[in-house]
Amino acid sequence: MGQGILLSAGADVDFMIHGVFSYELFGQTVWITTTHVCLLIVVLLLMGFSCVAGRVIKRAKDVPGTFQNIVELIVEMLQNMVGSTMGKSAGKFVNYIGTIFIFILICNISGLFGLRPPTADYGVTLPLGVMTFCIIHFNKFKHQKVSGVLKGLCDPWPIWAPINIIGDVAVPISLSLRLFANVLSGTVMMALVYGLLSKIAIAWPGVLHVYFDLFSGAIQTYVFCMLTMTYVSDAIGSDA
Amino acid sequence: MEFNESFILGCSAIGAGLAVIAGIGPGVGQGIAAGHAAAAVGRNPGAKSDITSTMLLGQAVAETTGLYGLLIAMLLLFVKPLV
Numbered sequence: 190m191g192q193g194i195l196l197s198a199g200a201d202v203d204f205m206i207h208g209v210f211s212y213e214l215f216g217q218t219v220w221i222t223t224t225h226v227c228l229l230i231v232v233l234l235l236m237g238f239s240c241v242a243g244r245v246i247k248r249a250k251d252v253p254g255t256f257q258n259i260v261e262l263i264v265e266m267l268q269n270m271v272g273s274t275m276g277k278s279a280g281k282f283v284n285y286i287g288t289i290f291i292f293i294l295i296c297n298i299s300g301l302f303g304l305r306p307p308t309a310d311y312g313v314t315l316p317l318g319v320m321t322f323c324i325i326h327f328n329k330f331k332h333q334k335v336s337g338v339l340k341g342l343c344d345p346w347p348i349w350a351p352i353n354i355i356g357d358v359a360v361p362i363s364l365s366l367r368l369f370a371n372v373l374s375g376t377v378m379m380a381l382v383y384g385l386l387s388k389i390a391i392a393w394p395g396v397l398h399v400y401f402d403l404f405s406g407a408i409q410t411y412v413f414c415m416l417t418m419t420y421v422s423d424a425i426g427s428d429a
Numbered sequence: 430m431e432f433n434e435s436f437i438l439g440c441s442a443i444g445a446g447l448a449v450i451a452g453i454g455p456g457v458g459q460g461i462a463a464g465h466a467a468a469a470v471g472r473n474p475g476a477k478s479d480i481t482s483t484m485l486l487g488q489a490v491a492e493t494t495g496l497y498g499l500l501i502a503m504l505l506l507f508v509k510p511l512v
Contacts, residue, residue, distance in 0.1 A: 415486055
């Protein structure tokens with residue numbers, strides 16, 4: 190039976206994660222999947238870009254060339270985005286937010302280049318959500334002290350503490366599920382178009398690629414970073 | 430009572446279909462948000478870029494509940510927790 194329900198048309202609709210090869214580790218079978226491979230490609234690409242950009246910026250000219258212009262444009266855009274949302278505490282977070290922004294963006298639009306987007310795997314988005322969770326709570330304890338955190342937990346009455354805890358735990362889950370489900374839905378739609386309409390899928394799926402990969406991917410990247418910044422500046426509070 | 434696998438798979442497919450009805454809510458919500466954004470641009474065309482980015486952020490957050498329905502459908506169809 191297997192995946193028979195959806196694939197009963199007999200076409201090769203394929204959007205699942207595939208194992209590339211497996212190895213034994215402490216008695217467990219561990220699979221290297223397409224997600225790992227695509228993630229590696231994305232990370233190597235970004236590392237190469239960073240190395241070249243760093244070398245160009247180190248020998249920056251007064252009259253910037255094309256590549257230096259592009260790098261400065263990216264950095265300025267990220268600084269403006271973080272600065273307009275986080276205000277005074279932006280300087281400390283622009284590196285982290287910029288990094289995850291570029292990473293998620295490249296991951297999301299990698300579907301355009303024939304890769305399976307790594308963010309369409311919950312194993313990639315959950316760590317991103319958990320990192321946000323850790324940063325939120327580190328800053329909460331740092332800036333509001335333990336008394337402030339306890340007071341926030343018992344707001345408005347101590348009876349509400351369990352509900353507040355659930356609300357805190359729901360943040361990384363909803364962040365990661367939002368990103369994951371959006372990218373997954375795009376991947377599924379593209380796989381359906383290419384699988385079921387393979388005879389007439391000539392050139393026009395490019396429009397769908399623009400929507401599902403570029404537009405939706407960029408919006409979700411922006412939303413993820415925006416919500417992270419909002420939560421963190423909320424945790425820092427007004428004393429920053 | 431003992432059910433065989435095909436019966437459970439069929440019921441899972443029906444459940445998956447029911448789960449994606451969750452898409453109605455975000456559709457209505459996003460439409461309302463876009464309508465209000467259009468009205469806001471009509472009232473104050475100078476703030477168009479701010480309004481657009483706020484609208485897109487709100488819509489992307491509102492979309493989440495619909496995507497939860499999609500996730501449930503995916504789980505029922507591919508992870509098959511009930512079989």
